[in-house]
Amino acid sequence: MTIVIKTQEDIEKMRIAGRLASEVLDYITPFVKPGVTTLELNRLCHEYMVNVQGTIPAPLNYCPPGYTPYPAAICTSVNQVICHGIPNDKPLKNGDVVNLDITVIKDGYHGDNSRMFEVGTVASHTRRLSQVTYECMWLGIELVKPGARLGDIGAAIQRHAEKNGYSVVREFCGHGIGKKFHEEPQVLHYGKPGTGVELKAGMIFTIEPMINAGKKDIRSMPDGWTIVTKDRSISAQWEHTILVTETGYEVLTQSAGSPAKPVLLSAPVTA
Ligand code: MF3
Ligand code: CO
Numbered sequence: 198m199t200i201v202i203k204t205q206e207d208i209e210k211m212r213i214a215g216r217l218a219s220e221v222l223d224y225i226t227p228f229v230k231p232g233v234t235t236l237e238l239n240r241l242c243h244e245y246m247v248n249v250q251g252t253i254p255a256p257l258n259y260c261p262p263g264y265t266p267y268p269a270a271i272c273t274s275v276n277q278v279i280c281h282g283i284p285n286d287k288p289l290k291n292g293d294v295v296n297l298d299i300t301v302i303k304d305g306y307h308g309d310n311s312r313m314f315e316v317g318t319v320a321s322h323t324r325r326l327s328q329v330t331y332e333c334m335w336l337g338i339e340l341v342k343p344g345a346r347l348g349d350i351g352a353a354i355q356r357h358a359e360k361n362g363y364s365v366v367r368e369f370c371g372h373g374i375g376k377k378f379h380e381e382p383q384v385l386h387y388g389k390p391g392t393g394v395e396l397k398a399g400m401i402f403t404i405e406p407m408i409n410a411g412k413k414d415i416r417s418m419p420d421g422w423t424i425v426t427k428d429r430s431i432s433a434q435w436e437h438t439i440l441v442t443e444t445g446y447e448v449l450t451q452s453a454g455s456p457a458k459p460v461l462l463s464a465p466v467t468a
């Protein structure tokens with residue numbers, strides 16, 4: 198198992214790729230409204246990446262072993278879709294939630310991030326799932342520093358999700374990232390404190406918890422990519438790309454439109 202420790206030059210380029218990935222989400226935000234199709238969101242993001250940013254959409258034709266090439270520039274996962282939703286011509290409707298997952302390549306380096314979007318007015322239980330999932334991601338991020346273990350991160354995410362009555366998807370995880378889209382290590386969103394890989398300055402990986410309102414079980418759709426909850430409950434996901442620094446962490450996928458850290462984390466955490 199080889200975890201790449203990034204050089205100062207790698208880190209500079211990952212900062213740029215990360216910011217650009219986040220700026221695609223900033224750009225697309227005002228377009229996420231009732232009536233728009235995910236195919237249109239894909240088209241807008243694709244054109245922005247290629248024509249405005251000079252980035253390459255990493256998902257397009259991405260083909261891990263056992264898969265067919267991914268057919269779009271972004272992933273659009275609506276309601277019960279957990280991840281890897283393929284953009285289609287069905288209009289989003291009032292009350293939907295959609296995860297937009299953007300990965301760009303700039304100068305050979307990848308930036309990977311996703312956010313949840315509310316379409317019109319969304320039910321309070323659905324907003325709560327998205328909010329708790331955001332807190333899960335940040336609870337994980339806040340633990341990142343040299344000497345911490347990946348199991349610490351997974352355990353914190355799992356604890357917060359389950360405390361709120363939700364479940365953590367097991368089949369997909371965060372990942373090392375750099376010149377490759379998916380590198381070692383695997384960053385599980387569940388686990389035991391004090392176990393797993395020890396973090397070292399210069400590691401870069403994503404934290405991207407997928408949290409289901411119902412049971413954790415998944416189902417793969419016949420298109421070979423789309424993953425849904427087996428019980429058809431709503432699922433949420435947020436993702437950032439994180440650098441381990443000498444003293445803690447740096448969020449690489451940041452831009453002017455990045456949502457603030459959740460309030461939960463600015464208050465002391467008890468129990
Ligand atoms: N962006 C996803 C991740 O966070 C991976 C998508 S693979 C694709 O790891 F091919 F569906 F784009
Ligand atoms: Co990722």
Ligand code: CO
Binds near residue numbers: 299
């Ligand atoms: Co992603």
